[in-house]
Amino acid sequence: MTHSSSAPLASLARIGKTYGDGDTEVVALADADLSINPGEILLIEGPSGSGKTTLISILGLLLKPSRGSVFVGGRDVTALPERALPKIRAETFGFVFQGFNLFPALTALENVALAIRMKGGRHPEHEARRLLAAVGLETRMHHLPANLSGGQKQRVAIARALGGNPPIILGDEPTAALDTKTALGVMDLLRTLATEQGRAVVVVTHDPRLERFADRVARVEDGRVIAIDTLAHAA
Amino acid sequence: MWNLARKILLHDRIKFAVAAAGVSISVMLVLVQIGLYLGFMQNASNLIDHSHADVWVMGEGNENFDFAGPIDERAYYKVASTPGVARAERMILAFGQYRLADGGQQGVQVVGLEPGGRLLTPWHVVAGDPARIHEPGKIAVDTSEFGKLKIDAIGARREISGARAEVVALTKGIRSFTTSPFVFTNLDSARAYTNFPADKLTYVLVQAEPGVDPAALARDLDALPHLDAYTTPQLSIRARHYWSSRTGVGAGFFTTAALGIIVGLVVVGQILYNGTLEHLREYGTLKAMGARNSAIVRVILYQAIISAVVGFVFGGGLAVLSRLAMTKANLTVLLTPNLVAVTAVLTLVMCCAASMLSVIKVLRLDPASVFKG
Numbered sequence: 236m237t238h239s240s241s242a243p244l245a246s247l248a249r250i251g252k253t254y255g256d257g258d259t260e261v262v263a264l265a266d267a268d269l270s271i272n273p274g275e276i277l278l279i280e281g282p283s284g285s286g287k288t289t290l291i292s293i294l295g296l297l298l299k300p301s302r303g304s305v306f307v308g309g310r311d312v313t314a315l316p317e318r319a320l321p322k323i324r325a326e327t328f329g330f331v332f333q334g335f336n337l338f339p340a341l342t343a344l345e346n347v348a349l350a351i352r353m354k355g356g357r358h359p360e361h362e363a364r365r366l367l368a369a370v371g372l373e374t375r376m377h378h379l380p381a382n383l384s385g386g387q388k389q390r391v392a393i394a395r396a397l398g399g400n401p402p403i404i405l406g407d408e409p410t411a412a413l414d415t416k417t418a419l420g421v422m423d424l425l426r427t428l429a430t431e432q433g434r435a436v437v438v439v440t441h442d443p444r445l446e447r448f449a450d451r452v453a454r455v456e457d458g459r460v461i462a463i464d465t466l467a468h469a470a
Numbered sequence: 471m472w473n474l475a476r477k478i479l480l481h482d483r484i485k486f487a488v489a490a491a492g493v494s495i496s497v498m499l500v501l502v503q504i505g506l507y508l509g510f511m512q513n514a515s516n517l518i519d520h521s522h523a524d525v526w527v528m529g530e531g532n533e534n535f536d537f538a539g540p541i542d543e544r545a546y547y548k549v550a551s552t553p554g555v556a557r558a559e560r561m562i563l564a565f566g567q568y569r570l571a572d573g574g575q576q577g578v579q580v581v582g583l584e585p586g587g588r589l590l591t592p593w594h595v596v597a598g599d600p601a602r603i604h605e606p607g608k609i610a611v612d613t614s615e616f617g618k619l620k621i622d623a624i625g626a627r628r629e630i631s632g633a634r635a636e637v638v639a640l641t642k643g644i645r646s647f648t649t650s651p652f653v654f655t656n657l658d659s660a661r662a663y664t665n666f667p668a669d670k671l672t673y674v675l676v677q678a679e680p681g682v683d684p685a686a687l688a689r690d691l692d693a694l695p696h697l698d699a700y701t702t703p704q705l706s707i708r709a710r711h712y713w714s715s716r717t718g719v720g721a722g723f724f725t726t727a728a729l730g731i732i733v734g735l736v737v738v739g740q741i742l743y744n745g746t747l748e749h750l751r752e753y754g755t756l757k758a759m760g761a762r763n764s765a766i767v768r769v770i771l772y773q774a775i776i777s778a779v780v781g782f783v784f785g786g787g788l789a790v791l792s793r794l795a796m797t798k799a800n801l802t803v804l805l806t807p808n809l810v811a812v813t814a815v816l817t818l819v820m821c822c823a824a825s826m827l828s829v830i831k832v833l834r835l836d837p838a839s840v841f842k843g
């Protein structure tokens with residue numbers, strides 16, 4: 236697959252983010268640049284408090300930057316009003332979190348179907364089955380989260396993130412709560428989604444072992460993207 | 471969506487049980503309290519409501535139906551000769567002292583009716599011949615008052631204010647608001663039982679000629695000197711209104727019912743809010759992925775509606791049970807279709823109002839918060 240020639244799915248240009256003001260002012264990001272390409276896995280690494288979560292929240296249109304511009308599909312969405320954002324988020328991003336955030340009362344299938352339905356998707360039930368099968372959970376569809384392993388829960392969350400077919404999956408430490416073997420299994424799944432379906436996967440992590448799945452690694456320190464390394468195996 | 475909302479709501483059975491219990495108690499309190507009130511109010515105007523009169527004429531300035539003052543019999547002739555009056559009947563409504571078998575006394579509310587009268591007769595007759603109350607010294611009483619009257623069958627002979635009284639007919643479910651049992655009899659016996667002077671009476675019941683507007687006729691009769699006249703529906707409202715407002719009985723029942731609603735509001739609101747807080751991360755995740763606010767609000771409202779329906783069914787059941795219990799205690803809980811319908815709507819509104827805190831919480835929920843911790 237040749238992704239290098241295609242335009243970025245989304246990008247951040249000279250993003251600054253300051254929390255609070257006066258004495259409590261925290262500069263979380265300064266002059267951060269980043270672009271997301273189809274089919275790649277981009278890791279975001281950096282020490283605690285460096286601004287990784289802030290960066291991915293701004294990228295996912297969950298947080299307004301203090302400065303700079305956010306582009307989605309080549310369009311500058313920085314100044315769009317709040318009410319315009321849910322639709323763009325629904326069409327563009329799927330989110331995966333460390334804590335899975337599945338409704339404990341709902342089965343895997345219902346959790347995924349609920350998200351699809353709430354995004355206004357068609358045939359939520361049918362679509363949810365397809366997605367759960369795609370993440371290897373066809374035999375666990377009717378299990379409640381409590382009866383699934385951590386890795387399986389994260390796969391349900393990934394299936395849910397894929398509802399509505401968004402081109403970009405954003406994960407904030409999606410493997411942090413998993414043991415190594417399971418974590419690598421989840422990354423393997425994300426790798427497949429990138430390679431075979433051309434989705435961009437952006438993963439915030441502390442774990443250097445995940446690098447083997449990545450195409451690029453953005454290193455964040457003190458609110459700056461200090462380096463973006465293209466990994467040799469991905470070239 | 472209903473199904474998913476139900477599952478989210480029922481996941482914690484205990485919490486749901488508490489919420490449903492809160493709504494049920496609320497519903498029961500509203501139904502029983504207002505039902506009791508309606509029962510009492512039904513009693514307050516039952517003679518009026520079961521009459522076939524179009525207009526009631528009485529002495530000037532009476533506020534209370536049960537304690538109306540006597541008027542002169544000449545008023546009856548004036549009323550009867552007023553144009554538009556097809557039929558006029560005399561009625562006496564006054565209190566007498568009924569002598570119990572054991573020598574004690576019981577106040578009774580004597581209803582004296584016109585011989586051959588058609589505008590008011592005992593209704594719900596379950597035994598005997600009500601026409602026989604026009605024989606001297608014959609009365610009809612209600613089976614629900616057997617306890618107070620210390621009799622248990624037709625044919626009982628007692629004295630009222632020293633005059634002989636024999637029970638010749640029985641009715642079922644005719645109860646007074648004053649709690650003094652009604653005793654139906656003829657005009658002459660009624661005078662004897664209540665020490666009414668021979669030329670006095672309490673009410674004149676009027677039937678209008680066909681085509682004559684009762685309200686217009688009531689105005690004409692009201693214009694007669696020293697007399698007031700009301701149409702039957704007007705008098706019914708007056709009778710109930712008097713007891714409801716002058717005795718505070720209305721305020722009492724409605725306050726308890728309102729307390730019931732507040733209890734329901736607080737319990738359901740608290741449980742729904744708690745559930746929403748517990749699922750804030752999940753709702754936030756859905757919001758982050760572009761779930762529409764309307765869709766999330768719907769999941770919460772559906773939970774409120776499910777609580778309302780379950781609570782209404784159980785509360786309604788409890789109300790029916792307590793009605794049975796109260797019937798045994800000779801209290802009427804009147805669960806009219808209107809009351810039930812209004813309570814159903816009220817329950818729904820209450821539960822939706824109770825969910826507003828939760829709705830505001832998720833509407834304000836910042837989806838970026840799901841990235842934290």
Ligand SMILES: Nc1ncnc2c1ncn2[C@@H]1O[C@H](COP(=O)(O)OP(=O)(O)OP(=O)(O)O)[C@@H](O)[C@H]1O
Nearest residue numbers: 254255261262263282283284285286287288289290
């Ligand atoms: N809502 C907020 N209000 C004030 N300061 C904040 C807020 N969110 C983050 N910060 C600050 O901004 C800086 C960057 O935070 P951020 O959460 O982006 O870091 P991070 O790289 O994700 O850290 P970690 O690896 O610990 O998750 C930190 O100094 C943090 O304290």
Ligand SMILES: [Mg+2]
Nearest residue numbers: 287288289407
């Ligand atoms: Mg973070």
